[in-house]
Amino acid sequence: MIFAGVPLVIIGALMHWSAILMFILCCLTIIALAGVIGRATESLAIVSGPRIGGLLNATFGNAVELIISIFTLKAGMIGIVLASLTGSVLGNLLLVLGLSFFMGGIKYKRQNFNIHDAKYNSGLLIFAIIVAFVIPEIFSMTMDRPTTINLSIGISIILIALYLAGLLFKLVTHRGVFDSEKTDGGEKETPEWTKRKAIIILILSTVAVAFVSEQLVHTFETIGERFGWSQLFIGIIIVAIVGNAAEHASAITMALKDKMDVSVEIAVGSTLQVAMFVTPVLVLISLFMPEPMALVFTIPELVAMIAASLLVINLCNDGESNWFEGLLLFAAYIIMGIGFFFL
Template sequence: MSRRRSKRQSLLEPAKPLGPAPSFWQSLKSIILASYLNILLIFIPLSVPSTQTLIPVTVSFLAIIPLAKLLAFATDELSMRVGQTLAGLLNATLVVELIVAIISLVHCKLDLVQSSLIGSVLSNLLLVLGMCFFAGGLKYAEQGFGVSTTQLNSSLLTISVIAVLLPAAYHLALTDDNTNNDSDQGYPILALSRGVSIILLFIYGAYLWFQLYSHASMYDDKHDDIQKTNKYAPREKKLFDFKKNKTDAKVTAVESRTGTLTSRTPMMTEATRVDSPNGDGTLGGAPIPPADAGHAADLEAQHEEDEEEETPQLSLFMCLFLLAVVTVLIAVTAEWLVDSIDGLVEGGGISEEFVGVILLPIVGNAAEHATAVTVAVKDKLTLSMGVAMGSSIQIALFVIPFIVTLAWIMGKPLTLLFDPYQSIVMFLSVLVVNYVVQDGKSNWLEGFILMCLYVILGVTFWFYPGSNLSAFLPAC
């Protein structure tokens, strides 16, 4: 198979040769033994909300953990057959946030809808992406990904942030104008929010066409634009280089003191005579091979590893069946969790702002957390980026405008006028991520920075009481 594949092949063909598919019973055994966390599946029927305490919330969290692990397992198996891009897009499509937002919209919890969607974008961009960079950086010195596709994703996120900031700027401009009252802004903000939402849906449709058809080769796992992943240097090599540099420094110091500083050639240095086994720059009577030979050997080993056959643990039918069942169970468990958190908020102790921006997105993105981090450790950062940034794009360009349009159909006054503090936080988060991914490489420190920024935002939202901007809108 050639390196450059056709548009459809880049999405539908596996990155490596596949072994024979397992039987039904072998696939079922693989699902049962996929992780020891499967024992936590017993918490699913126990997560039904019953009281206004922390117990139902904790049980729902424990029930989602094994489901997220199974979803990561199914997505990883699917990526062997369809490639990392299409598998990441499918995983980003299985969003629990959409179900949670519809449930909240039916109950006229408009502020909870908006805060949970903004929180989903923040969670994917900072927490999930940061965990991917950090976990992968512990195993690899630098992990590479496609620069062009990542910058395109950053541009799409920037457009979505502008769409969220413009209604807030519109509201602020009219509020400062003494000739306008807040009561006069209801219909204009509703109208512009619905119009902008329709445009965002067209942008999302164009993005899908661009990714899946017109420029599918750009998202190929083997595309030339993807940066190379670099492993950590062996510890023995670092020790050898340290000894060599130390010896060179001593020789230079002696020559400078005696005034006999001479030009040394790479043929025979003091470090070579000291560190070579024979003391004469040879290894067993043969010259020491140059460093390029070892690099060429590493490249050849990497090429053989890329061509190594992968053995799937699930058949295609069982893989798709597992994806469907786990997605439904996650949606049901997340709905029970929402009801449990509502009772907890009514009991006091946790603000609705913190629940919407921090708690709900963490629960809704549990599957993305496990999937993205698991595949990042396996050096499938393209899939991790597709899950983390792809989910953020899907929330910003599809779920948010779709919910606004659906609310329009249902007669609910939901707008793109988000809380000003939430809008600013979203803008700053997208800005930071743009700086982090612009070089096409990642390391553990960049991931650590993103995770710490998310923790900082969590602390601020714990104390932030929120603002009521829907007072001038029609009643829900």
């Protein structure tokens, strides 16, 4: 039953079903597969601990986003790729973290998470979103496209190197600083799947997502024309929500279990991974595509990401959360979604 949607997508592709039906079918299949990826990474998280578990969940969740973006790049839809990356940042910071704070806050009134993690994430958010994304935008105004591409390549290499250095800092050299002071969960949990089974399911799910994502990309143009949706709206709202379905479910589930260290690591850690690893990797991959992608977002995308980052930094730096803070983040996401819909 896990991969039930995949045969239907194959049949639909061979029989040339309507774009609307294929769009719905592909979205539902990817969300279902993302849920399987989330369950597998949660099983691995129980074995490896909250920090590694959160990183694994974010990584395999973003693998879906990366695969969709690669096929979208191949189709020459650079606007949708940049919009989906923006949507991933906004979705993780405002929607996922907001719903996690809200749902967890209703159950536990006030929840705590590692303040050292919060301050570390704040610094990286300022660097990745406000520095690394703004610089190409400003400098590209006085550059031709080839020079802008070269600037994007240089910044992308630096971002990837810093992301890997950050993992080394957080997981190896300064691991003790980021260890949680409380034990999440009380009693010892038993993983749903064994380590071997979880890894096999992750591999099969990722392969299935790759196929379904390619079929999904073929529907974008028709869907946009039929419903009057811009590439910006499709990328920021639709693709981002579908591509990050695994993180959405896992982060909220962890918050309901009062495992806020894992929940925050999934939401904010996934954002940092998108900004500092997935985005620059896509810039480098695009060099082998028909049209290279510059690290230049539109002004509305850039302003929205900066606003979301500053709001999250302000709410998270005390290491505490409650339902009202979650409602603030969720309301900000709705406001931005309305804006991009009418843009």
